[in-house]
Amino acid sequence: MSAPDRRFPRSVFGVGAEPDARFTLANERTFLAWIRTALALVAGGVALETLGLDLQPALRLAAALVLIVAGIAVPLIAWSGWMRVERALRRGEPLPSTLVGVTLAVVVALVGVLVLLGVLLR
Known part of the structure; x- marks a missing residue:
């Protein structure tokens, strides 16, 4: 079995x-950037709830x-995107x-609306 056949994922x-290699490495850096974004989303969700900001509690939650669900979903979407780009290359x-970009835009807009309502309805 040759070395390329042992790499994951075979698909x-x-x-x-x-x-x-420059294109493959650029694709990997993009994937890792989405992973960092996912970590920030999870951290933001935890911070928002843990800090107990003066927002309407249900909207804050x-x-x-x-944010936390998006932080879980983004790596899965990013992995799929990495595979699709690598196959195309x-x-x-x-x-x-x-x-990923569209997903994040919707998430950020939704969180913004929830926080805005949380401020207005406190």
């Missing part, structure tokens, strides 16, 4: 030709839960679009 590394295909 990515078992297709196409080896791309320029809802905003914290949205290996096949010489156009890069696929990503769902």
Whole structure:
């Protein structure tokens, strides 16, 4: 068995030709940036609830839960995106679009609305 056949995941590394390492490493850095974002989302959700800010409690809890759930979902979406991009690079295909940015935009807007309502209704 050759070295490329042992790399994980096989569904990515078992297709196409080896791309320029710079593109593969850039794809990995993007994935790691989304992981850092996910950590920040979880930390933000924990902080929002733990600090007990003077917000309407139910809305504060809802905003914290949205942040924590997003922090759990973003790495899964980012992993899927990393695999799709890596496969496209290996096949010489156009890069696929990503769902992470849209997901985060919706989450941030929703949390903003919840916090705003939490301030107004306290």
